[in-house]
Amino acid sequence: MRLLLTNDDGVYAPGLAALHAALAGEHEVVVVAPETEQSAVGHAITLADPIRVRRLGPRTGFDGWAITGTPADCVKLAVSELLPQAPDLVVSGINLGANVGVNLLYSGTVSAATEAAILGLPGVAYSLGTLKDPDFAYAASLAAHLVGLYPSLGVPRHVPLNVNVPALPAHKIKGIRFTRQSGARLVERFLRRSDPRGHIYYWQAGETMGTEGDLDTDYPALLAGYVTITPVRHDLTHDEILSRLGGLDLQLPSER
Numbered sequence: 001m002r003l004l005l006t007n008d009d010g011v012y013a014p015g016l017a018a019l020h021a022a023l024a025g026e027h028e029v030v031v032v033a034p035e036t037e038q039s040a041v042g043h044a045i046t047l048a049d050p051i052r053v054r055r056l057g058p059r060t061g062f063d064g065w066a067i068t069g070t071p072a073d074c075v076k077l078a079v080s081e082l083l084p085q086a087p088d089l090v091v092s093g094i095n096l097g098a099n100v101g102v103n104l105l106y107s108g109t110v111s112a113a114t115e116a117a118i119l120g121l122p123g124v125a126y127s128l129g130t131l132k133d134p135d136f137a138y139a140a141s142l143a144a145h146l147v148g149l150y151p152s153l154g155v156p157r158h159v160p161l162n163v164n165v166p167a168l169p170a171h172k173i174k175g176i177r178f179t180r181q182s183g184a185r186l187v188e189r190f191l192r193r194s195d196p197r198g199h200i201y202y203w204q205a206g207e208t209m210g211t212e213g214d215l216d217t218d219y220p221a222l223l224a225g226y227v228t229i230t231p232v233r234h235d236l237t238h239d240e241i242l243s244r245l246g247g248l249d250l251q252l253p254s255e256r
């Protein structure tokens with residue numbers, strides 16, 4: 001397959017290198033990744049600034065570009081300008097840290113896969129469930145395995161997949177579960193410090209909470225040792241409430 005690789009941890013991130021190493025043998029792989037870390041930029045795109053592009057030389061080990069944009073920019077620019085033809089699959093990751101529950105809304109990693117879906121291309125996001133001492137080797141080989149299986153899953157092009165891999169030795173991983181998003185969310189904690197000139201600043205240091213719940217949801221299943229795969233959607237409409245509101249007869253103000 002022709003694969004477009006991107007991420008939100010930036011072009012120098014070890015997770016991207018591991019993913020590239022696992023996929024480049026079997027597939028035609030081009031990297032278009034952010035020049036610097038873009039974690040938690042969500043689905044942002046760059047409008048008020050130019051997007052600079054830098055061709056990646058042989059020294060990086062990648063064929064592709066680093067760009068001064070977001071993960072969503074990477075996919076847009078790759079598909080409309082940089083690649084000679086559309087990829088068969090957009091693969092985003094491997095992110096340093098799980099992307100579960102409410103945090104999908106913040107995730108640049110998932111947004112790259114979502115952007116693919118918006119452009120009518122299949123997309124998969126991969127994340128490793130740790131922030132410390134990551135070992136991407138098994139997650140990368142698993143990602144390559146799942147990329148090979150992707151065509152057989154029959155997932156429609158407008159539905160990206162969000163995959164999380166537990167940060168466990170391979171023999172401790174219990175299996176693969178298809179899950180829905182859990183209620184896990186980042187619980188705020190701000191470190192209040194002062195800079196060398198005495199000005200106060202805050203550094204967000206929240207942690208993802210919401211470990212309780214059933215194993216059909218992403219975070220509990222991940223913590224229990226399962227690889228989780230969640231098909232996601234970007235239409236945020238709440239159908240049930242819409243149909244209830246649709247029954248109301250709201251009028252414009254009488255004086256206009």
Ligand code: MN
Nearest residue numbers: 008009039095
């Ligand atoms: Mn990230």
